[in-house]
Amino acid sequence: MKILFVATEAVPFAKTGGLADVAGSLPPALAGLGHDVRLVMPRYACVNPKQYGLRRTAEFAVPLGSWQERCEVLEGKLGENVTVYFINKDIYFDRAGLYQTRKGDFTDNAERFTFFSRSVLELCRAVDFAPDIIHTNDWQTGLTPFFLKNYYRGAAPFEHTRSIFTIHNLGYQGNFWHWDMRYLGDAWDHFNPDGFEFWGKISFLKAGLVYSDLITTVSRTYSREIQTKEYGHGLEGVLAKRPADLFGIVNGIDYAEWDPAHDGSIAKKFTPARPGGKADCKRQLQHKSGLRPDDVPVIGMVTRLVDQKGLDIVTEALPGIMELDSQLVILGTGEEKYHLLLTEAAAQYPGRMSVLLKYDDLLAKAIYAGSDLFLMPSRYEPCGLSQLISLRYGTIPVVRKTGGLTDTVQDYNPRTGTGTGFVFKEYTPAAMLKALERALAVYADPRKWKALMRSCMEQDYSWESSAREYEKVYRKALKRR
Numbered sequence: 001m002k003i004l005f006v007a008t009e010a011v012p013f014a015k016t017g018g019l020a021d022v023a024g025s026l027p028p029a030l031a032g033l034g035h036d037v038r039l040v041m042p043r044y045a046c047v048n049p050k051q052y053g054l055r056r057t058a059e060f061a062v063p064l065g066s067w068q069e070r071c072e073v074l075e076g077k078l079g080e081n082v083t084v085y086f087i088n089k090d091i092y093f094d095r096a097g098l099y100q101t102r103k104g105d106f107t108d109n110a111e112r113f114t115f116f117s118r119s120v121l122e123l124c125r126a127v128d129f130a131p132d133i134i135h136t137n138d139w140q141t142g143l144t145p146f147f148l149k150n151y152y153r154g155a156a157p158f159e160h161t162r163s164i165f166t167i168h169n170l171g172y173q174g175n176f177w178h179w180d181m182r183y184l185g186d187a188w189d190h191f192n193p194d195g196f197e198f199w200g201k202i203s204f205l206k207a208g209l210v211y212s213d214l215i216t217t218v219s220r221t222y223s224r225e226i227q228t229k230e231y232g233h234g235l236e237g238v239l240a241k242r243p244a245d246l247f248g249i250v251n252g253i254d255y256a257e258w259d260p261a262h263d264g265s266i267a268k269k270f271t272p273a274r275p276g277g278k279a280d281c282k283r284q285l286q287h288k289s290g291l292r293p294d295d296v297p298v299i300g301m302v303t304r305l306v307d308q309k310g311l312d313i314v315t316e317a318l319p320g321i322m323e324l325d326s327q328l329v330i331l332g333t334g335e336e337k338y339h340l341l342l343t344e345a346a347a348q349y350p351g352r353m354s355v356l357l358k359y360d361d362l363l364a365k366a367i368y369a370g371s372d373l374f375l376m377p378s379r380y381e382p383c384g385l386s387q388l389i390s391l392r393y394g395t396i397p398v399v400r401k402t403g404g405l406t407d408t409v410q411d412y413n414p415r416t417g418t419g420t421g422f423v424f425k426e427y428t429p430a431a432m433l434k435a436l437e438r439a440l441a442v443y444a445d446p447r448k449w450k451a452l453m454r455s456c457m458e459q460d461y462s463w464e465s466s467a468r469e470y471e472k473v474y475r476k477a478l479k480r481r
Contacts (some may be wrong), residue, residue, distance in 0.1 A: 001474055003030060003037045004131040006120050008113070008140040009098060010039060010078070013047050013086075016098055018251070019168050021137055022218075024078065027256045029467035031081035038129065039122055042093040043074055043086035052076045054086060058126040059074070062119045065182045068117060071125060085127070087119045099140075110180035113204065117143035121152050130157030135164045139174030141209030143184070146196065149211045150187070162477035164470075165212035167205075169382050170226050170233050170347045171308070174204030198234070209238050213477045216247045218383035219404030223248030231380055246333055247473050250407050251383045252463035257369055258368075258389050260457075265362055266369040270394070275450065278369065278394055285370025288363065289329045292351035297326045297443050299436070300371030300395065302364045305334025305342070305357075310377030310400065310432075315341045322349050324433075324440060329354040329371065331363055336442040368393045373439055377424075377432050381405050387421070388461045394453040397421035398435050401418035408461065412438070417448060420456050 009015055011024030023039065031037040051366060054074040061068040071089040078084050087093070092112045100106060117136075121144065132260075136144045145163040154159045180202055181191060189195045191217050196207035209215060216224045225231040227239045239246060256262075260278075261271045267284035270277030285300075286293050299321070303309045314321075315338065321328055330342060339357055346355040356363060368374070374390035376399045383404035387397040391408075399405040401423050412419035424435040443449050 001035045001132045001478075002130060003027075003035050003133045003474070004124065004129065005030075005037060005039045005136060006134060006136045006141045007039065007041050008116065010041055010084075010354050010362070011443060013041065013052065013084075014044050014098060017168075018383070021253075021385060022168070022251055023137065025252065025463045026470065027082045028079040029252070029463035030470065032464065033467055035471075037081070039078055039086065039257060040085040040087065040123060042116055042479065043088040044098060045094050045096060047086060049074055057085075058123070060122050060126040061378070062115055062122050063185060064111070064115055064118070064152065065185055071119060073126065085123055087116060087123070088202045089115065089119075092116070106457065110176040110202070111183050111217055113140045113174065114143055114180075114183040117141055118333035119203075120144050121147055121158070124157055128157070130159075131161050132478060133162055133164060135166065135209060135470075136212070137166045138168050139172055139203075139205040139208070139331060141165075142174060142204035142206070144208075145212035146187075146190070146207045147208075150184075150190070160478070162213045162474075162480055163211070164473065164477060165208035165215050167209075167215065167217040167226070167382070170205070170217075170231070170235060173198070173233065173235070175199075175201045175205070175279050176204070177201060192274070201357045206235060206238060209235065209242070213480050214245050214247065214432055215239075215242065216249055216473055218248070219250050219407045221406040222382045222403040225380070247469075248407075249469040249473070250404055251385060251388075252466040253388045253392070254376060255392070255462055258392050260369055260393050262380035263365065263369070265365050272394070272454045275394060275453055275457075278453075279354055281366070281370040282372070283370075285329065285366045286327070287355065289364055290351070291329060291354050294327070294395055297372040297440060299326055299371065299373045299375050299398075300367040300390075301328075301330045301332070301375050302367050303330070303332045303376070305332050307335075307340035308379050309334075310379055310427075311335075311338045313377055313427065313429045313432055314375070315345070318345050318353075321434045321436065322352060324436060325397060326436075326440065327352050327354075329356070329359070329367060331356045331358070331367055333357055333359060341459060368395055371395045372443060373398055373436070375436075376400070377427075378402060378405065379427060384408070391420060391456045391459045391461070394457045396439060396452060398432075398439055399423055399430070400423045400427060411466060412442065414442065418455075419452070420459060437448045438440070
């Protein structure tokens with residue numbers, strides 16, 4: 001198949017969240033299955049053409065309301081087999097941030113991503129690429145299926161093209177005031193509840209849900225959750241109209257990057273059969289993070305410091321966590337209230353609690369490799385990558401039963417010794433503390449803990465298996481008429 005993967009961020013070029021990891025890993029995995037896969041994304045200021053060896057390959061005009069905007073395309077590579085097209089338009093993308101500054105979202109995001117969504121289709125004409133599948137991701141690309149279905153389908157080179165829309169987080173919707181309709185051209189007929197109108201606004205995410213041929217999201221459980229009022233963010237009714245068109249596929253991780261057997265950035269490499277190096281990684285983590293070099297279990301978190309990630313129940317439970325014979329290290333940034341709460345708490349527990357208010361790849365790897373437990377008490381979690389990484393590094397996840405965490409972490413059964421982590425259901429500090437206590441009880445038995453570590457490290461969440469599931473969805477879409 002010829003597949004055009006559309007995303008507004010991708011590793012290694014630009015990243016704000018998990019979408020970038022998916023867009024940097026899934027296209028090469030699909031190419032590895034024999035498909036012609038190409039990625040298109042904006043050329044932000046952080047994408048240095050010289051650094052990535054980009055070359056100018058085309059120039060074209062993009063209809064935008066009553067006028068046209070010209071742009072050029074820079075071409076590069078992702079790995080060996082994936083061509084990457086960068087839409088180069090300085091007035092929209094030559095900025096320090098991707099979507100926002102510290103003060104908030106860019107005020108012209110509706111114009112920026114209407115332009116990008118339509119540029120994807122004009123790009124295909126400019127480079128003479130006739131995709132079988134256009135795979136769009138999140139609200140920033142939600143208008144591409146709308147434009148394809150209403151303005152381009154049936155015209156060259158889209159006679160047989162079908163669209164897929166992937167929801168990475170339904171909570172981020174791209175909702176804009178109705179006067180931004182001026183960027184869409186003659187589309188007022190679609191500004192209604194059956195189209196992309198959402199409570200009087202344009203919803204780019206809803207456009208993707210309504211006009212794509214098939215919809216995917218990043219775990220099976222999340223695909224069911226988002227059809228309920230609790231998790232649907234007001235769009236559960238839209239999704240409930242298309243249950244047969246919605247598929248949940250768990251993300252993978254890149255085991256070339258996340259593998260303690262070959263990771264040169266950690267203190268000592270280790271494997272499921274030879275896990276001894278993890279003790280060296282633990283000592284390195286304690287030294288780097290300012291924790292005392294005590295022989296106690298270390299609980300790690302690498303996360304955004306926001307309510308969605310469970311920081312409200314974590315901060316409430318801190319006294320209880322500190323009563324356990326353990327240490328806690330947290331790496332991340334987020335809401336100012338959590339910066340203050342966690343900093344104050346760390347000052348109360350010197351040597352036992354470390355808070356690192358930044359994001360640092362090497363520190364993140366040190367936490368994954370050196371912690372004994374990895375805490376993810378998310379309020380909701382579409383898929384989650386951190387628990388997949390922690391499994392690979394033998395760091396036992398303690399997670400809430402939601403979304404992708406449900407699909408990837410099996411609760412430990414002390415009678416049979418089966419399971420890959422410790423799962424709690426109620427979104428309360430008490431339920432989380434009980435799960436931690438269960439985990440520490442197993443940690444106290446070295447034989448059981450070693451067996452649990454090995455089981456976790458042997459789990460397979462590679463991108464190849466996820467890519468094969470996407471391949472099946474693509475084939476279903478191509479059968480649509």
